[in-house]
Amino acid sequence: MNQESNSIDTKELSKSFEPKDLEAHWYQEWNKQGIFAAGQYTTTASEECGQPFTIQFPPPNVTGTLHMGHAFNQTIMDGLIRYHRMLGNDTVFVPGTDHAGIATQIVVERQLDAQNISRHDLGREKFLEKVWEWKELSGNTITSQVRRLGASADWPREYFTMDEQMSKGVIETFVRLHEQGLIYRGKRLVNWDPVLGTAVSDLEVESCEEQGSLWHIRYPLSKPSGELTHLTVATTRPETMLGDVAVMVHPEDERYRHLIGQTVILPLVNREIPIIADDYVDREFGTGVVKVTPAHDFNDYAVGQRHGLSFSSILTLDAKIVDDAPEAYRGMDRFEAREKIVADLQALELLESVKPHTLMVPRGDRTKTVIEPMLTDQWFVAMSKPAPEGTYNPGKSITETALDVVRSGEIKFYPENWTNTYYQWLENIQDWCISRQLWWGHQIPAWYSEDGQIFVARDEQEALQKARAAGVTGSLRRDDDVLDTWFSSALVPFTTMGWPEETPDYKRYLPSSVLVTGFDIIFFWVARMIMMSMHLTGQIPFKFVYVHGLILDANGQKMSKSKGNTLDPVDLIDGIELEPLVAKRTTGLMNPKQASKIEKETRKEFPDGIEAYGADALRFTMAAYATLGRNMNFDLKRCGGYRNFCNKLWNASRFVLMNVEGHDLSGKDGVELSFADRWILSQLQKTLTEAEKGFKDFRFDNIANAIYHFVWDEYCDWYVELAKVQIQHGSSAQQCGTRQTLINVLETILRLAHPIIPFITEELWQKVALIAGKRKADETTSISVQPYPLPDAKLLNEQAEASLNQLKAQVEAVRALRGEMSLSPAQKVPMYAQGDATLLARNAPYLQALGKLSQVDIVTELPDLGAPVQILEDTHLMLNVEIDVEAELARLDKETKRLETEIQKANGKLGNEKFVARAPAAVIEQEKERLANFSELLAKINEQKNRLAK
Structure with a gap:
């Protein structure tokens, strides 16, 4: 690659990472390019190429706003979608919202109450018009917030559980189950809310x-x-x-x-x-x-x-x-x-x-x-009644069928222990009450004659035909009740794909690949989707169920409005000042004492409000918390840490761009890779392997930790620093190899991290990929549709890793010597090195740069200066610094007394029978460890004193 082909204006990359503008820009650009639409898979050679990978939103309530559980859920789902899109799958991420019968009706009724109007004053038709008006005005709030998180959903496919297609599926399901004797009306005991009625x-x-x-x-x-x-x-x-x-x-x-x-x-x-x-x-x-x-x-x-x-x-x-x-x-x-x-x-x-x-x-x-x-008249689904002939599994109840597909492994839960919860609930299930005495929702498709006969039909015309066939000549009255919200939600996997028609989407994208959900709705939603899908389509609704825990506050308390400990993910993305935060947490609370308490706690916890962390930092935090099956105590400090990670990646990219741009990467004078270059490539393969396994096992915490460790610890803290030495002192071929390695590893890092932190990786990749030759200057493309990096075993290099580990140990030894002698970072001093001359000669430039040394002198024997020595197997390192022996001995004597006092204290505790008997095992172990550390340090100091006294 010549200079002209890889030239890029690095001034476009600002000195600091500012997420707000680039998030808005790239989300709009992704939509413009149609990146989120089905069929946008890469041409990678992966086995996944072209195979469907589908995830559907657990539909959030249309009344709601984004909460931390949504942020976690969306991070996992979108991470999977982006990963599989880059693998080459035909990905479909289906967004949608739930009409939330009770919640929505309450909101609108409260609005009417403020005007001294009841729904009964309006009548059903006018009231429902008001609900639809409210839904159009504010019902899309939550999906706009989901976009802020970077969800790469196929938005033209967005569904609402009361839209025409969903309603068609709901009515068809009710009629079919009623005709099969699996839906009935009866007087049963139910939970009754006297206020809602x-x-x-x-x-x-x-x-x-x-x-x-x-x-x-x-x-x-x-x-x-x-x-x-x-x-x-x-x-x-x-x-x-x-x-x-x-x-x-x-x-x-x-x-x-x-x-x-x-x-x-x-x-x-x-x-x-x-x-x-x-x-x-x-x-x-x-x-x-x-x-x-x-x-x-x-x-x-x-x-x-x-x-x-x-x-x-x-x-x-x-x-x-x-x-x-x-x-x-x-x-x-x-x-x-x-x-x-x-x-x-x-x-x-x-x-x-x-x-x-x-x-x-x-x-x-x-x-x-x-x-x-x-005790009221309600509609029920028979959960234990055998299905009739002509259905998917005649002779077995829909519950038994739902148990069978999990027991056989057709549907797998992650973590697996949630299958026991699933079994316990289904094995003790009662008939499902599906009717609600509300106006907002799917009105039950049943009509009554004057003498009480019931005619279930797909519409009023069909009901009249059935009534006439039964000899009923009078008018019919439709059932006033609506269906439980969970009834329509249970049909989401297949109604969103066009059922009851066998559409192309239905044939291609059912079953979904994975369902991501909280453990609290395994009973109410997951099980019912499996029941309905198996009974009505004969197919499982999804292959895997990823069950996650709850996002709790930093103290392990469940987040709730009444406790005043909720966090709005958008506030973490954009930041929020103290006063608006206080208002948000206290508005709507009926108890003034409670509001006062929450205000006081908020002012104490967030005296300056909440900083802006950006969507990537929030997503990285959520991914790092995603340990299978555990509840998560959310700590804002973690967000700050991952924002720092984004800054670190940004600054490393600026360094790479500035040191690679304009340089010949073609290797016309040859390309030579140093042991450090081969080491970082080997480490990269191990990280790619960890990420691959993490996605397979739904262990996003392992993916996040692997990326963090590799990027921060290995690439930025070590390799970039080593690369500076190689660029400054290496031959033309070595410099070319280093620059190639710098840019290629960085480009791979960006693709590796993209599913978790999409915005910053897209922004950086556009510039890095141009230099790395991964895209053309006039090409409009996205990192989203680039191949996900897979490990290459040929690049594993244990010898390079062993060499680099030796170098790391030597650098750490030099730093320890500097610390022991209290040298400032700005003070460069010479060093004597005794050992393998060839190895030390190779490492000397790195030791000099990373150890802040003025020079490295390789000797056959260390001079007797009285200075501290670090011994690493057959290597001995000593800083060439003149020592004021008397002052140093005085300092060491003082440190000796301190350590002897600490050793005496530790021995006293461990020798105290009462302490040993009563203290927790961890405390005793900690005390033993302290004693060992103090003793080891004292031995080193005594050795140093003996040398100085000679």
Whole structure:
């Protein structure tokens, strides 16, 4: 390559790395070039060339904004996509958002509340218009934030779980499953949010530890047995006693066995209810007697089914006492009724005692109201019913099929231990309640005749046809309920590819390659996608499931708005001043004390706000945290460290560009690689091997650490410094070899790191690749579609590595000598070196430059100067520095006393039996290590004193 062909204006590369402008520029440029579209694979010789590699967004809520979990998830997904694009795969990264039924409806209803308008005032049609308006205005916020992270998604494929294609798939799924007898309507116990007025999923219920009471209530026996006139029942919810249908004891409890089959009088209601026996009762809890209220407790519901008991609901859907309850409590709020019931029991001398009790209270994650188990008419998916003939796996339930594909290894979890969680949930699964009493969402495609017949159809016209065929002539009313958000989300893997039609995308890109998700939705989303995909398409939805932990704050606490410890990834990218940060963390908090506390903590933790770290530093941090299956304590210092890494890479690139640009790299005078050149090439191959294995094993932490170590420690701190010596002192052929190695290794580094830090690598690569001959001056291309570097075993060179390790040890020895003699970095001194003359002659220029030496004199024997000596096998190194013997002996005497004192302290601790018996093993080991280090250092000082005293 001649000078003209590789000329580049390095002034374009600014002195410091400023991420904001280049991030905006390159994301726009990537979109402009169509880099993210399917089919943009490289022409590499990789076996992956042209093979599909698909990832789909776990659709974030359209109501949401980016949080740290999203930043982590996007880093992993985009890293995989960019890696496989560079390998030559036909990559498809499908973006999308979820309509988030409950969350979105709450947001819009609160906006209306501020105007004193309810959704019922507007009516369903007008209300839904308001929701769609809000979605268009602010619903795309989160996807714009995802772009800031550098997600290389195929944006024209972006889906919304209520768009036309998704809705078509949802309706088709509902109708098919209903026709197959796998969707049914029935009265079952569900989680009910009285404020929202809808059933909610387990995922939307928070179990909160709270202080409550355990009330002991006397239930009179209908026929007293000797001195026993009543049974004492322990309960945490006395208001539900109005719906009791039995009391229950353990069948082997000697205290009560003789009463099984008799009855008690239900206090306040004066109704006889039976005494039954069931193994569910814990004889040690309370009195060993429990009340049974099947309509308001999930465990009691199961008991009621086992024993054929009646079900008596005592609460309305807004959590008030029903009209057929005793008159004194009708229409009362459940907690108001609790107080009156307890007072009335006390007045009747039926309240035996009240004891403090810690209990888990189920609360709605959005309304924070106490969730009420409620018996209501809902739609369900039959999870354990055998699939009928004509389906993918007749005779087996959709649950069994979903278990089979994981047990057979068709779908693999990383880490593997999450398969046990998957199995446990599916093996104990209940039928899935899929209906919600909301207006926003996929309205259930079922129509009712006036006499209550149900017609499930793809549209109203089809429903009418079915009704007429059944002899129904009147009008039909559509079901008001909508489907659980997880129902449509479960269809994402195949509806986004065009199902129910077998489109080209459906045939090529299903199944997806990998699903990246948190462990908390294995039950609610992952399992249901597998069930639905297998049943409806006969294909697995994805091949691998990468399960990651939670991003916690630096103290290991879960991030939440109420704790005021959340971090917005965009704030870490752009930076944010203190006052806007305080406002962001405290706005919307209802509790002024809490807001004041959070403000105080924020001002203390971030007195100057948050610095701008850039997207690359944030992504590198997330990758480094990605240890399989672990929660991650997020520390901003890590972001600062990886921003420093970006600066280091930037500055190294500037050095390389300045020292290679304009120089002949063609090797017309020959090319000679030094042992240092061959060493860095060998180290590079080992790093490429680590990265390759890291991607295969989904170990992004190993990838990040390998890149960091190689770039910072080996390339920048060692090779660049060695290259300076070679460029200054080497022959023309050696200089050419060094410049080739500098630029080629750097170009490889940029491709190696691109999947994790895409912006800085693209900016640098455009300039480096021009000099390295990897792109032409008039060519518009991107690092994104260059081949990912793969290891070449032929470049491994153990001999060069051994030689370089010897040199490293010698340089470190020189630095140790300088430190021992307290020489300033600016003070250059000569050095004597005794040992292998050939080896020392080769290393001398490097030792002189890296050891800050004025010269290196190779001698057969060191002179007797009294100066410290470093011995490395057969090599002896000594700085040629005149020493004030008396002053040095005085300094060494002082250091000797200090070390003797420390040794005495350490021996004292280790000789103390109480300390050894009580201290943790790690502390004892640390003390032993301190003693060994002090002793070793003292021996060296004594040796030095002996030399000086001669």
